[in-house]
Each structure stands twice: as C-alpha cells, then as structure tokens.
Amino acid sequence: MKLFLDTADVETVSQFWSTGLIDGLTTNPTLMMKAGKLPDKVYYDLKHLGIKDISMEVVADTSEGMLAEASRLISLFGSVVTIKVPCTPEGLKACKEMANQNIRVNVTLIFSAAQAILAAKAGATYVSPFVGRVYDQHWDGRHLIEEIADVFATHQIKTEVLAASIREPIQVTDAFRVGADICTISVPIFYQLYKHVLTDKGLEKFDQDWQKLVGG
Ligand code: G3P
16 A cells, blocks of 8 residues: 655655655656756656655657657666556557566556556556546546456456545545555645544643643
8 A cells, every 4th residue: 555646746755755655656747847847867866765665757759759768767767667558559558568568657647547557568557547636527536447457366467556536635545545556646635645633633732731731
C-alpha cells in the first residue's frame, strides 16, 4: 500500500516529503504547466529531495519519439525515472520495449479494464486508472479499480494498480479497499487524510485538561 504525491510543485513536496509517508511522485504535462518550471529542473529538484520513484511523462506521437525521450531522461536522472506513456498503440509499443530493458513504465489515461489488460501485457510496472475523471462522467471509479485489481489478482499479474485523478479522501480509502496498490494524490488531499473533526475536538479537550492539571 503506497502513497504517491501527484504534483510538480517542488516547494510543497519538500514540506511533505519529511513526513516519511510518501513513496513516490507522479507528474504530467498539466501539472508541469501549473508549476511553471521546465520539466528537467523539476525532476532535478525532486531527485535531490531524495524521491526514488518519479513518473515522468514523455510527449511524442510515435513510440520511437517516446523511447528517445525516455532514454534522454534516464541518462539525466537514472534509477528514479519511471516513464509515463499513454494507453495508445504507440505508447504500449514503447512500453513493451522499455519493459524488455527493465525500465519502469507507468501507463496513464486508463479508463477501462481492457486498457489495463493491454498495458499489463506490454509489461507496464504501473497502470493509472483516472478515478476522478471516471466519476466526472457519472461512471463508477471505484468499480474500475476493483475490476482491474480482480483481473490482475486472478491472473497473478505483477503490474501494480496506481489509482490517479483522486478528488476526495474517501476515494483513497475506497481504492485501497478494492485492491489498488498505490494512490497518487494532490497535496491538499494528502493533508485532508490526517483530518477528522473529532481528532481536533478531542485534542482541544486534552489540551484544556492538561492545562488545568499542570498549567500555571
Ligand atoms: O495523475 C493523473 C492526475 O493528475 C489527473 O488528475 O485531476 O487532472 O483528473 P485530474
């Protein structure tokens, strides 16, 4: 059961990395655009925070283009690199080639169990079903995770299920309950996982009582 952060905001990651609860990090072109920094600079800074598994998306139309960018990233950042490719014929061709070279691959933009099966056949390390975007379409994001996890368990597939596009803390619990191996979450969602109104209330009462006992 692993938790990844889904962000390219290095400053925020640096605050949360010290919790010791984060196992890796995922990025995508939209998150890079929001961070407003060049991807190589972001990857460099993330690597130097000590993050051991960083999903880096390659943007190209052909498998050859994806493989060229992957090899450039690996030459720059080494073993922390997980290459992220889309679930398309070219993406899965590149995935197969990288899997043969023992490169970790995260197949992204997964919206069906059928896509996850193809990605697993191509040797993906991770498949990324987009839970929140499935719910956006009024489909059942939790069911998608469950279906993929069931198929992988039945066929003893090593590919891990990485639940992405998570919008609420409950979706983290749900995803792990139905078999996700990893949830990648934004920093606000990570922070919300700590929170419960009764924890805050209970803590306030303990503090007051402690002060009554030992306070001046
Ligand atoms: O990891 C994929 C994730 O970043 C997509 O999230 O919120 O754009 O659907 P979202």
